[in-house]
Each structure stands twice: as structure tokens, then as C-alpha cells.
Amino acid sequence: MKLLKSWGATGGGLLHLTVLLSLAGLRVDLDLDLYLLPPPALLRDELRPPGGPARPAHALSPFPTSGGWGGAGPLHPKARELDFLGPLEGHLLWEVRALGVPFIPRTRVDAWLVHSVADRDADGTHGLLGATASSAGGVGAGVDGGSQAAPGGGGDPLAAEEEEEKAAAEPTAQVAVSGGRASQENEVLREKCESVARSSRQEENETESSQEKSLQQQNNEDKNKTADESDWEVAKTTESRKERHLNGTDADLFQLLSSQPEYSLEGVSLEDTPFQSTISDGMNSSAHNVNLSQAISHDVNLHEAMLLSPNTFRRDPVTRTSQTQEPFLQTLPGTNLTEFHPPADNQMRNLTSQDLLYGLDANIFDEINLLSLAVEGFDPMEVSFQEPDSDSGLSLNLSHNTSITKSNSYSTCNEDAVSYTSDLKNLSGHDLEGAVGGYCPEHSMLCHMDHSYEAGFQDLVFHNHTYHLQPGVPEPTSQSFSTSGKSQKMNRYFNNTDKNLSRDERRAKALRIPFSVEEIIRMPVDSFNSMLSRHYLTDLQVSLMRDIRRRGKNKVAAQNCRKRKLDIILNLEGEVCNLQARKKTLEREQAQYNKAINIMKQKLNDLYHVFSRLSDDQGRPVNPDQYILQCSHDGTVFIVPKELVAPGQKETQKGKRKNRS
């Protein structure tokens, strides 16, 4: 465990710890981030927009939460992922991540964690954990969430209604937190968890070095077994190893908390919190009134949350087997994670652990898909959400809170980290903007890592708490919450992304598709299909690749179509010009011909006049039937008797006379 950040005056702190769990041969790495935020009272006052309503304190969480701030939204129908993110009291954002296996959904817990130096100095109690979690299924969202649903991230009442309708339609989709209302089922599950935790603690006593060795060995085995894995999977293994290395020297979180007096939240008193117990007390000692596990209730225990469904990687059975057969056990020292309350939600009761786990797969992929949605066209303020550019058939009317995290030890700053969340509807504009960095400026100082293409995604919905800002980009403030408009939001989302990449390219990279967009688009259909079959690609990857291919081809087709249309227009315009010019030419010719005709007519009239006045030797008018006019080449006109003209010539002359008459 490592304390990454101490409290700022108004900001939050981040605690990070890595936990390895093993249950029934299933090894799970948990990457825990504890986000410590000031109490809502402080945050509300500080973050209240001018003239605007107070923002729920838990809306400051860098995490999008299921059900929305205020519990307005149900989980997505497919979201049977184990999502601990009941916005408990909203004070402590406890992010639990699984690292050892691919596509482990991030599980999170929001709870209050209040830590006061003054109070600790006064009475020796420091951290407070409040955990009156509320169900994510729209039941409520904690102290602030339940009563302030509208102002929160899911504040749109229409969106809330819509989500509630969906929740009613598919009640089993909800896996949420139900804090402080553990049912009997919860108790049973909790007992199971405790038993597991006890065994875990036994193994925990093993030396750290042996664990590291085992872990390293496991990683090597995984790597060997999954030689055919795609690059991202291999990279993930390496990254996970590195992450463990980074976390290997982490001290006990709560010992650290109790031993570091500087870790405090200024201005927060213990009286503001629902629990009065130090963190270390709560986590390390069951004798204390409140411990973390009791303070935070879950619908499912962490073991269940971390266990992979056999269906999770349908195309990677080798890896799955290698992962599940590793009897490696390590638990959070001093933390009885298994005491998390089992689900109290009625909908959750109907779900077995296997059900939950089996639901992970689709949720994960859906979530990945939703990532692109969030990046692409998500408008948090819109009631009805629909993916603007996907015909994959995946519903985007999601309110579930699922996420996948692949992170390093510092989890939020890993450039290779890929985190996805589908909790888009619950990402209100406030949430999103807060995620960009408005509320946790300290986070930007925590991580100075290079930001990859996913940076924008992470900032948006991936819980990358770096919240770095570009130079010159003002940090969002409480006033910025009033900013609206999809364009502005999306621009802000991508402040840190590689703008040179197209959206599909970003999506492809986000999904770690091992092919370039150009390849996907350009390659023949046979090659494309064979490529899809040769590689281990998830449904979402395949779907995205097909979408990319379709969009890419259509884009080219549209460009060609427009170019062709433009060419046609230009050609038509040229043709019009040509025709106009020809028309003028013809008109000129016509005028010339008319003029010639008129001249000819005039000559004929003159000839007729002359001919009418001709007379023979006796002075009698010449009979036109007996004489004809004959023009010589020099224009001289002769009066010739018809009998002197050749027969053919005579006929010609007759015709001329007839026409003239």
C-alpha cells in the first residue's frame, strides 16, 4: 500500500493499495484506491456554482457511479457486474480494482472517509468511514444522493424516469450496494467471505517475497501459456507484474494512515462524519466500533467480484485456466474485505455468485463499447442515450455502473491503463467536468506520466485521476459546472487526447485492436474475415472492427460520392457554358443566314421586276412559259427560249420558276 496523496485544503487524497486474494484456486489481484474527499458540506459550499444549487458531495467523485448521483438510475440490463459503487456516503471513494486477470471489472465503493488532524490530535481518532450505502438501482444514493438526485449527475429528472423504467423492466440487472441494510442473505454471504478472509489471512502471513515469487511465476506461466494472446494481453501481464513490483513495498494502508500525521483533512471534523473511528481502527481491529468492511456494504463480496466468469474470455481458455488454477492467496493486511455485506437488494438476492460472474463478460464488453460512446457522442445531459455511430446493436441506454480497469500500481496514471465504464448516463456534465480535473487539482500533481491516447478516455470515464490539463487550459471550477453544450464538453474531454487520431482510431486503440484502422478498412473481405477468426478478439472488438470497416468504407464512399457529385456539377456547369456559347454561335449563324436569305430575296425580287418588264422584238411581254432566265458565271442574265435549253436544264428552270411563282 502506498499513500499517494495527503489531503489538500479542499481537494481529495488518494490512497492506493494492492491486494492479492485467492479463493478456491482463483487468484485475484485487487488494486485499491482510496479517494478521500472532504465532507459534502465543504464541497457543497466550495463547489456551488454561482447562484446554482449545491452539488452533491459525492458527485465530486472522479468516478461515474451507477445509478447516478442521487441514485436516479438503475443499472444497465446487462450490468450484472459486481459494482460496489454505491455512492455510500460519498465521502470515501474506494476503488477496488482487479489486476491479475484480464477484464476484471473495477469495483468501487464510495464511502465517506473523513480524517481530521485536529480530531485525531484531540481524541486519537482520525479517519472516519461512513458507509450507509444505498442501492444503485435508483433507490437512493446516500446521504446526499438520495435527497439530491436531481442536482446530481443523474440530475436530469427525465433521465431518472427513463432509467427507472428500465430498471423496472429488467430488475435482475441491478447489482448494487445496499449499505447498512444487510439481509439474511447478506449475512450468509458475509460469513462465507469471512471464512475466506480467515484463510486468506493465514496465507497472508507468508512472506512477501514468496508471494512475489509465486506471482512472478504465475505471471511467467501465464505469459507462456498465452503466447498467442494479443499484444495488449501480454502487455497487461507485464504491466501487472510491474504494478505488483511497484506495490510490493507498500505498507499497510491503515498503519500508514495512523502513522502519518500529515495525512489529514483540514477543516473536517469528526463530528461531520457518521462514524468516529480511525481508519486504522476500522480496518485493522475488529474490536473497534466501526471498521471499513462494516462501514461499506456491498451486494457482493469482493471475492465474487474478482472471480472471473468462465465465459469472460471465450477465446482464451488457456489463459483462463492458468489463472484460475493458481492457488495464490493474499489479502489486504488488516482489512477484512470479505466482511463486506452481501447484497441486500432484492434484485441482487436473486443472483448467485455465478450469475454475477457470468454476467461479467458481457458487461465488460458492453462497457468497453460504452467507452467509445462516452468519448464520441455522449451527452450526459441527454435523457435518452443512444450510440451515435454504432450499429452494433448494443443498447446505450445504460445506467449501470461497470468498469474495467487495467492499471499499474498507481492505477490512474498508467499510460497503458485501459479503463472503461459504461456509466455514462450517470456522468453528468458536472461529473465529467469534475473528472477532467475540476475538483481534484491535486491529482494532476500525483501523476506525471506520459498520457497515451486513452488519456482523454481515462479522464472522462476511466477514473484516471491524473486529471491533467493542457497548459493554458483553465481548470474547471465550480462555475464551470454550468457549462453546457455537447461540443464544449467533448472538446474538453479530448483536451488530452491525441487529436490527430480519428475517433475510430481512438476506439480501436482503446479496445486494443491489434490492427490499424487503415488495415481494417482496406483489406479484402476475405482477409478481414480470416483475420477476425485467427485472432482472439472479443465480441466488442469484432463489432468495433466491423463498424470501423463499415464506417471507413462508407466514409470513402461518401467522399467519392461527393467528389463525383462535385465533378458532375462542374461538368454540368461546363456543359452549360458550352451550350450557351454554341447557342450564341448558332444565333450568329442564324442571323447571317437570315441576312443572306434576305439578300437573295431582294435579288430575286429585282430579277422578277426586270423579267416582268421584258418584251420581245414586237414589243409584246415575254411569255414566261416560252422563255427562261439563265444566269452565267459572271452574273449576266440571259433570256433564252425554252426550246434551246436541254431537257434536264429545262426541268430545272421550270422548277425554279414554279418556286418563284
Place this chain on the structure above:
DNA sequence: AAACAGTGTCATTTA
């Protein structure tokens, strides 16, 4: 702020 062009995307039709 309105108008406009360019572009991407989707839905649909056509080849």
C-alpha cells in the same frame, strides 16, 4: 448570430 461549406455517419438502395 447566421450562413455556408466540408465532413462523418447512418439508413437505404443499388449493384
Place this chain on the structure above:
DNA sequence: AATAAATGACACTGT
């Protein structure tokens, strides 16, 4: 039937 191409329509963005 599957696929690509073509195209109208729409939304978005930048000028």
C-alpha cells in the same frame, strides 16, 4: 445472402 458502393439526409464543426 453477403458485401461493397452509392446516395440522400442529418448533425457537427470551422470559417
